[in-house]
Amino acid sequence: MALDLQTVRKVATLARLSLSEADLQKMTEQLSAILTYVDQLGALNTDGVEPMAHPLPIQNVFRDDEPVPSLPVDAALANAPKRVGDFFGVPAVLDQSEAS
Numbered sequence: 001m002a003l004d005l006q007t008v009r010k011v012a013t014l015a016r017l018s019l020s021e022a023d024l025q026k027m028t029e030q031l032s033a034i035l036t037y038v039d040q041l042g043a044l045n046t047d048g049v050e051p052m053a054h055p056l057p058i059q060n061v062f063r064d065d066e067p068v069p070s071l072p073v074d075a076a077l078a079n080a081p082k083r084v085g086d087f088f089g090v091p092a093v094l095d096q097s098e099a100s
Contacts (some may be wrong), residue, residue: 001032001033001035001036001039002032003028005024005025008027008031068072
């Protein structure tokens with residue numbers, strides 16, 4: 001699929017790219033080559049090919065989720081900008097007259 005210079009100029013504008021005329025010409029050739037290759041891929045027979053999210057087998061590499069002791073309250077609140085008892089102090093986000 002060949003692109004014309006006007007189409008590439010419009011794509012560059014949409015992408016907020018400021019390209020010189022030489023760059024526009026180069027991008028026209030390169031984008032046309034990419035779209036031609038994608039057209040070739042579209043012609044492949046993929047009947048019976050199972051869709052996949054990744055070409056390689058993937059496994060979870062995270063550790064098992066096991067309960068551990070929590071951080072002590074004093075350590076958790078040591079750098080808090082405002083502390084109210086055993087809690088973080090934060091500004092009110094609700095109008096008190098609407099709270100139920």
